[in-house]
Amino acid sequence: MTPSENIIQIKNLSKNYQDGFRALNSVNLDIRKGEIFALLGPNGAGKTTLINMICGIVNIQEGEVKISDLHNIKDYRKTRALIGLVPQELTSETFETVLSTVNFSRGLFGKKDNPPFVEKILRSLSLWDKKDNTILTLSGGMKRRVLIAKALAHEPKIIFLDEPTAGVDVELRQDMWEVVRQLKDDGVTIILTTHYIEEAEQIADRIGIINQGELILVKEKDDLMLELGKKHLQINLTEPLKQLPLELMDFQIELSPNGKQLIYTYEKIDNTGVSLLLELLSSLQIKYSDIDTKESSLEEIFVDLVNRERL
């Protein structure tokens, strides 16, 4: 792969906080130009630590980060100018107005004033009406929008969204994904962290799963779903069963508490199990009225992976 295709290259990045806690353990990760990358992991996994190290907020002692082939510490002026960050916590200078705080962000990143551009951003986030309001008077959702506007104010090529939808209403979530798609169309690379799995499933091109400071896996979302996705086959029985017949014990199968349903879980790529099971059922004279299949969500994949890691 040519270097320019990877806009971020992370090599052996580790973090020991001052209290000795190891929050990241030798993370290697390449982010491709223009993709939406979801970093998925439970609370405390190290997502924010990783982002903050890339952005220059947390010191790096071990490993290195390159942005557009430039070292993120030695060439910090160039690399940081490329990055916009929407932090996890709602933080802002509360007494400032929306417009002045967004202008401040633009200036901080070395850009000259550009009122039409800032207006465009504020409008796209439904903030234009509120431009003269102080941050203090805004609701939580509106504050989040302001943080997004601040991150976009200097026209970054890479955007980090650290748990962008934590505590956010449906409307803002929709607006936000609209903005994210728009950014992607404009060629901006987007990295978001979340522990809402549906979110990653909905929007990401690739997914990285992180747990206890270790990057467990990085995959194309579709491949991940395909490879690790499980399907559930639900068989509605005409006559309830008292217990699971011994012959079915070999299958990964459960009997519902009321005895009316059998639920068989199988890997997506395994396509022989279902017919074997159905043959077996008819040879056992177990009649069924209906069958139904359901795919497992990324959530289940995730829990599964984390558990596997722990074993």
Add this chain to the structure above:
Amino acid sequence: MNYPAIKAIYIFEMSRMRRTLFQSIVSPVISTTLYFVVFGAAIGSRITEIDGVSYGSFIVPGLIMLSILTESVSNASFGIYFPKFSGSIYEVLSAPISYVEITLGYVGAAASKSIIVGAIILLTANLFVPIQIAHPFWMLLFLVLTALSFSLLGFILGIWADNWEKLAIAPTLIITPLAFLGGSFYSISMLPPFWQKITLLNPVVYLISGFRWSFYENADVSVYISISMIGVFLMICLILIWLIFKTGYRLRV
């Protein structure tokens, strides 16, 4: 140099002053007036002159210095402490901006504010007592250097402080006593010889002495010693800032 960034920080910080215009401007006017009522009228009727200058006029440079010191320290320490406290410091830390630029923005704004307050006090005092400025250039030099070095000191305090108590304690415990004992309201030649020597350990004495000299040409210590002391103090603050940023002390974990 990332000039837009310095400008952004500077404007942002100055806008706090605009928001609290009443507090920023009216309060020094009121406190100066009170000083003149209390010190000028009450004490001034007993001490009529010091070194040939009426007592009311004599205390003006000291009053200005007092405000410059406290304003510089509190503005600069608050300016950097608040974003640390609220978390909005993340933006400054992730911006393509050097330590020098961060310092210029915050310290420049704090120093500007205290110089403005100093000017307001000078104008207010002028309503009460005759004031002459014998060496305007020196006066400005002392004013600017003092505002800068104490804003730097405040900036350091703001970085060091990790709670509100610490932020409040340094000014009250160190700056105010040093300033009051620094000869704002008296000439140190009025003290017993032993206390005169002790007083010379107080850096504020040099500031006030030099500053007063630029007004009335009388000084407790030579003006060159005064200016050198400010220079030394400024250097110490700059070195401390450099060390803080070099290690990321209390800004980056």
